[in-house]
Amino acid sequence: MEEWDEIDVPNNVKDIFIEMKNTAELMVDLAYSSLLFQEKEIAEEVLELEEYLDLLNYHLMVKAVLAARSPKEAEQITAILQMGRAIDEISNAAADLAKMVLEEKLHPVVRDVILESEETIGKVEVSPDSILVGKTLEELDLATNTGVWVSAIRRGKRWIFDPDEDTKIMPGDIIIGRGTRTALDYLKEIARGILKVMRNE
Amino acid sequence: MEEWDEIDVPNNVKDIFIEMKNTAELMVDLAYSSLLFQEKEIAEEVLELEEYLDLLNYHLMVKAVLAARSPKEAEQITAILQMGRAIDEISNAAADLAKMVLEEKLHPVVRDVILESEETIGKVEVSPDSILVGKTLEELDLATNTGVWVSAIRRGKRWIFDPDEDTKIMPGDIIIGRGTRTALDYLKEIARGILKVMRNE
Structure with missing residues (x-):
């Protein structure tokens, strides 16, 4: 994957959010795939996506804070930041799973769990x-x-x-x-x- | 939903895990639904499921720790606990979203984000x-x-x-x-x- 600096981050709060939601969902899918197929390459991709998501979250915070012009708006914007953090939590969880693949700390039960979900x-x-x-x-x-x-x-x-x-x-x-x-x-x-x-x- | 005490928790590590994974995924779905349709009833269900997931995670820890009989097993079991924590993180994120619905801290952009994902x-x-x-x-x-x-x-x-x-x-x-x-x-x-x-x- 390229350096994030060269990648366009969406320009408004809504598009950043959509990108964050899609990215977090992709990360969870890829994390499970990497666990199931013991594919380190997929696990590494999850960690790269985590960095990308952190960058998106940072841009979201900057744009959200700049947008606040009244106490009411500030409250709504706090909600946006909370939602951003929730999505970030999901991505951290996916990254934790990916790290287990990279560190080869796997238990045979993992495969069964994913297959039988x-x-x-x-x-x-x-x-x-x-x-x-x-x-x-x-x-x-x-x-x-x-x-x-x-x-x-x-x-x-x-x-x-x-x-x-x-x-x-x-x-x-x-x-x-x-x-x-x-x-x-x-x-x-x-x-x-x-x-x-x-x-x- | 009933008291968790009356609910059967699966009896082995694998089944607890499968239940945790399915529950966390349901929680994310319901959290997004509650945000989109502003349904407090769904948001409350998410919070109840979070309690259930905490209970499952507790049972997972107890069973995993009891199963460890050698240093090698202990290492594998640590991996199980980490996976449990990752799933728990996802459920916490879903609960955070649900709390925003209950506290009516919503921003119009939220609906668009979910619809356009x-x-x-x-x-x-x-x-x-x-x-x-x-x-x-x-x-x-x-x-x-x-x-x-x-x-x-x-x-x-x-x-x-x-x-x-x-x-x-x-x-x-x-x-x-x-x-x-x-x-x-x-x-x-x-x-x-x-x-x-x-x-x-």
Whole structure:
């Protein structure tokens, strides 16, 4: 990942917030993935995202404090700062999990816990004859059509974290996704080329 | 909700953990719902769940410490305690958000942030002629079939938090769900009786 200095931080309180919420949620997903698959690379990404989130939180504080012009506004702005802190707490928790992966302090029960939770994490390789190949995430809309939320994609040696709507699925991609066991199994059948059609197609 | 003393706490480390992870995730969903819809009842539920999670964490610590019989085991068990603390941190963050709803310290930006996040919260009323009516959540499997995760259901004056697979959808139910905007819109069309078929039917 690049230096944060070169990265655009959104310019207003609302957009900073949305970025913070999305980032914290991605961090939790990636932290669980790193625990389940014992992938240190994913764990390191979580720690980098934590730094990014701290930066966002700092910008939020600066902008919020500058915006306060009356006691009433100051009170509302305090609420914004509290919400920022709550999101920051979630990101710290995700970072704590990631550190356990990096320090190799893992217990066999961890894998079972994640696998047996209602909402879990899975990975699946995309076969060359899958209907996913060559389509963008926007076209596929896997969250709606399969119930699986794509957290990351491994392409050869490279990881794509937080893929966006223009990311195109390639043969051999390994998709890391979050969903119910049923939803993940359904996506697996599609990715392996067993199922040749998705809802809405 | 009942007194926790009367509630069965799972009996082994793994099951306590799974319960903790599911509870923390439910708390985050409910906290965002309470912020978005300014529902104090949901916010109070979040605070009750926080107490339950503290109790689970306490049981986890007791069982983990009792299980340690060697320095190597003690190290692994420390990892379990750290994971428990990370999940507890997430639940504290959710509780902080819920407290803001109860103290009415809200800022208009909060609603926008949740609505414009990638994954968001929505609510929809079930019309009497919807195909959802009379089916259980297990039969419907909305997470897989629509990409929407059901967090809670309001039935008249009553809230059903964390509905399970046997919960049956009734006409007039208000479903609070988490998903992408597209997934939530899709569920709305089904709940309103506009769409008469779901994938897999």
